[in-house]
Amino acid sequence: MGSVQVKNLVKKYDKAIALKGVDLDIKEGEFYALLGPSGCGKTTTMRCIAGFETPTSGEILIGDKVVNNVPANRRNCGMVFQSYALFPHYNVFENVAYSLTIRDLYSGSLGQRIKTFGRLMSKRLGKPTKEIEKKVQDALDYVELGHLADRGVNELSGGQQQRVALARALVMEPSVLLMDEPLSNLDKKLRNTMRTTIRKIQQDLKITTIFVTHDQEEAMSMADHVAVMRDGEIVQMATPTELYSNPKDPFVADFVGSSNIYKGQVLKKNEKGNTVVKITDEIVLESETHTDKSEVEVLVRPEGIEIIREASTPKTENVVEAKVKVSTYLGPTIRYDIELDGMDVMVEEEFQPNTALYKEGDIIKVHLPSERVLLI
Numbered sequence: 001m002g003s004v005q006v007k008n009l010v011k012k013y014d015k016a017i018a019l020k021g022v023d024l025d026i027k028e029g030e031f032y033a034l035l036g037p038s039g040c041g042k043t044t045t046m047r048c049i050a051g052f053e054t055p056t057s058g059e060i061l062i063g064d065k066v067v068n069n070v071p072a073n074r075r076n077c078g079m080v081f082q083s084y085a086l087f088p089h090y091n092v093f094e095n096v097a098y099s100l101t102i103r104d105l106y107s108g109s110l111g112q113r114i115k116t117f118g119r120l121m122s123k124r125l126g127k128p129t130k131e132i133e134k135k136v137q138d139a140l141d142y143v144e145l146g147h148l149a150d151r152g153v154n155e156l157s158g159g160q161q162q163r164v165a166l167a168r169a170l171v172m173e174p175s176v177l178l179m180d181e182p183l184s185n186l187d188k189k190l191r192n193t194m195r196t197t198i199r200k201i202q203q204d205l206k207i208t209t210i211f212v213t214h215d216q217e218e219a220m221s222m223a224d225h226v227a228v229m230r231d232g233e234i235v236q237m238a239t240p241t242e243l244y245s246n247p248k249d250p251f252v253a254d255f256v257g258s259s260n261i262y263k264g265q266v267l268k269k270n271e272k273g274n275t276v277v278k279i280t281d282e283i284v285l286e287s288e289t290h291t292d293k294s295e296v297e298v299l300v301r302p303e304g305i306e307i308i309r310e311a312s313t314p315k316t317e318n319v320v321e322a323k324v325k326v327s328t329y330l331g332p333t334i335r336y337d338i339e340l341d342g343m344d345v346m347v348e349e350e351f352q353p354n355t356a357l358y359k360e361g362d363i364i365k366v367h368l369p370s371e372r373v374l375l376i
């Protein structure tokens with residue numbers, strides 16, 4: 001039973017209120033990302049679920065059991081941290097076996113427990129049981145490190161160390177996997193590989209996973225659902241596509257992907273049923289978003305704006321003249337910083353080898369399709 005529910009979770013410290021009433025409802029097998037800027041309360045939420053922090057108020061359920069008073073080691077949560085937190089004097093195998101061995105401290109006869117304690121105190125794990133050996137080997141194979149079981153952890157790369165940490169969490173067969181910025185110490189290429197590895201393992205094992213990150217790309221590419229947090233609260237919780245296409249407010253829009261956001265004044269509905277919104281005297285746009293408000297924020301994603309070239313099909317609405325300020329080649333795309341009646345606007349266009357790049361000072365025409373002009 002790996003579902004997780006968090007109800008009106010509040011955590012106050014002496015000088016800060018870290019959580020102001022967080023609610024989460026995570027079904028068994030789902031992958032949730034907690035996304036938000038530094039200090040918004042992601043880690044505190046996770047530490048409360050893990051049992052490392054005591055909430056000031058609110059309820060936490062794992063499965064159908066309220067766990068507020070259950071100690072961390074009885075919550076059956078596997079943890080993976082940014083810092084790996086491996087034991088430097090143990091090799092790969094021993095690091096993964098450790099949690100299983102330590103579990104023996106709480107079970108078995110008094111004699112067995114004393115023996116386990118003695119082994120741990122002498123910093124040797126001794127000969128593991130056949131069962132532990134198999135479980136550890138399986139966990140290492142899962143993270144593709146089976147061949148490095150005898151290596152010292154200091155002789156591993158960062159990515160390999162994080163795989164050991166993941167194996168150590170998985171070997172306990174936790175009902176919930178909690179990961180706190182696990183990829184932040186890795187370089188970009190390795191981060192991408194690890195994203196795929198983690199996602200694949202999560203889907204294979206169907207393990208309920210909560211993943212803390214401040215990296216929107218990471219959250220959007222891995223999770224089934226993303227909870228965006230700000231100042232100790234969840235601002236919006238949605239699937240990645242919903243979050244990107246329908247951000248609830250400018251904070252979410254800006255945090256999840258790049259965006260152009262302007263203040264606008266709603267003028268009327270036109271004959272097509274579109275909302276007409278004025279941004280400047282010169283820039284009046286149609287939007288397919290319906291709203292009852294008279295003052296709105298107008299959001300257009302950079303890739304939602306189309307530069308009109310001679311070969312483009314004629315457009316009937318939302319065509320505006322613009323001046324190119326900067327063009328930046330980004331590999332698969334070109335980013336243009338342009339000016340529209342005094343407003344700075346970002347446009348991102350797919351790079352086509354045969355298309356000439358615009359340069360500073362060029363006057364161009366851009367089309368902002370009404371379905372890409374969002375009113376929030």
Ligand SMILES: Nc1ncnc2c1ncn2[C@@H]1O[C@H](COP(=O)(O)OP(=O)(O)OP(=O)(O)O)[C@@H](O)[C@H]1O
Nearest residue numbers: 013016017018037038039040041042043044045214
């Ligand atoms: N032990 C503590 N004592 C006092 N204040 C704390 C403590 N832990 C966290 N806080 C405060 O609670 C708030 C939330 O912190 P938290 O670590 O949960 O944020 P976060 O979103 O995980 O940030 P980051 O991405 O930087 O790790 C911050 O204002 C932080 O300073």
